[in-house]
Amino acid sequence: MPELPEVETVVRGLRTALPGRCIVSVRLGKTDFIDDPVTLGESLPGRRIAAVERIGKFIHLQLAPEASNGSTHSDAPSHLMVHLGMTGRLVVRAADEPAPPHTHVYFQLDDGRELRYTDIRRFGQMLLLRDAKIAELRERLGEDALTISADEFQRRLAGRRARIKALLLDQSVLRGVGNIYADESLWRARLHPARLAAKLKKEDIDRLRQAVQRVLGDAIRLRGSSISDFVDSNGQPGGYQRWHRVYAREDEPCYRCHAIIRRVIVAGRSSHFCPRCQPAPRTPGKPPAKRAARTRRTSSQKRFRRTR
DNA sequence: AGCTCTTCCTGAAAGC
DNA sequence: TGCTTTCAGGAAGAGC
Numbered sequence: 001m002p003e004l005p006e007v008e009t010v011v012r013g014l015r016t017a018l019p020g021r022c023i024v025s026v027r028l029g030k031t032d033f034i035d036d037p038v039t040l041g042e043s044l045p046g047r048r049i050a051a052v053e054r055i056g057k058f059i060h061l062q063l064a065p066e067a068s069n070g071s072t073h074s075d076a077p078s079h080l081m082v083h084l085g086m087t088g089r090l091v092v093r094a095a096d097e098p099a100p101p102h103t104h105v106y107f108q109l110d111d112g113r114e115l116r117y118t119d120i121r122r123f124g125q126m127l128l129l130r131d132a133k134i135a136e137l138r139e140r141l142g143e144d145a146l147t148i149s150a151d152e153f154q155r156r157l158a159g160r161r162a163r164i165k166a167l168l169l170d171q172s173v174l175r176g177v178g179n180i181y182a183d184e185s186l187w188r189a190r191l192h193p194a195r196l197a198a199k200l201k202k203e204d205i206d207r208l209r210q211a212v213q214r215v216l217g218d219a220i221r222l223r224g225s226s227i228s229d230f231v232d233s234n235g236q237p238g239g240y241q242r243w244h245r246v247y248a249r250e251d252e253p254c255y256r257c258h259a260i261i262r263r264v265i266v267a268g269r270s271s272h273f274c275p276r277c278q279p280a281p282r283t284p285g286k287p288p289a290k291r292a293a294r295t296r297r298t299s300s301q302k303r304f305r306r307t308r
Numbered sequence: 309a310g311c312t313c314t315t316c317c318t319g320a321a322a323g324c
Numbered sequence: 325t326g327c328t329t330t331c332a333g334g335a336a337g338a339g340c
Contacts, residue, residue: 310340311339311340312338312339312340313337313338313339313340314336314337314338314339315335315336315337315338316334316335316336317333318332319331319332320330320331320332321329321330321331322328322329322330322331323327323328323329323330324326324327324328324329
């Protein structure tokens with residue numbers, strides 16, 4: 001499932017292939033994940049891709065201003081935003097290479113290749129935005145997890161009565177972290193996912209920020225985690241899943257203390273942690289036994305295909 | 309404010 | 325063996 005490191009990996013790959021290329025034509029399959037498929041199909045042909053960047057978990061393709069050849073409608077959207085959702089893939093392939101099933105968008109490029117979007121579950125999104133809307137989106141998505149300062153991180157978490165796990169996943173607080181890297185970061189910072197942010201000490205929050213940035217940085221270096229479907233823009237899997245300390249390791253020993261990794265539901269999300277390294281908060285109303293009862297069945301967890 | 313539940317979707321695997 | 329059920333999850337929206 002693509003989170004910040006996976007999206008960053010894809011963006012870096014696309015950057016070697018796309019800037020300067022012109023979109024010749026667009027072919028669409030299912031379009032229920034595209035905000036405006038008609039405009040997408042009509043306004044992109046002839047446009048040149050100027051730049052590729054990452055905004056949180058979105059891939060942002062910046063389109064060059066339209067050539068002023070008579071029929072210029074200068075308000076044509078210039079930003080194509082792609083969210084990979086759970087199973088989205090964005091790859092560049094030779095146009096004559098067969099596309100995998102569930103490929104729903106084909107952008108034919110002027111170098112004989114195609115930029116293709118494949119998404120089994122179609123939880124992804126494709127949006128066309130005008131300049132003004134980009135600023136709005138950035139605002140809504142909070143500070144980037146990779147670059148947020150210690151002060152800003154404190155400011156955004158301090159006093160919040162939500163569980164720390166919920167806040168890490170909230171893209172309006174911090175952009176880019178998803179379930180895998182939230183769990184890995186909390187393990188590194190030795191914080192239980194159900195701790196309330198308001199009850200954390202300043203040094204806990206500082207340690208958490210360092211853990212988040214360390215984990216994301218390591219994952220980017222290994223080109224992301226491939227669990228289930230992730231591949232980069234060349235179709236290659238990442239390598240960070242081999243370094244996961246808690247995610248999908250339920251019932252296995254903690255690498256630090258050898259206690260058995262557990263999984264509970266926090267903030268509606270499957271959360272993996274070490275019960276010894278990450279002690280549970282004392283919550284008067286909710287004794288640990290009660291939360292334990294909420295643990296879901298475990299065996300199905302093993303079904304994640306680990307790449308290598 | 310923040311929690312839970314639901315919805316979207318598919319494929320894999322558990323359960324019977 | 326084969327059909328049915330369950331489950332994962334990013335994000336948004338409803339309802340409490």
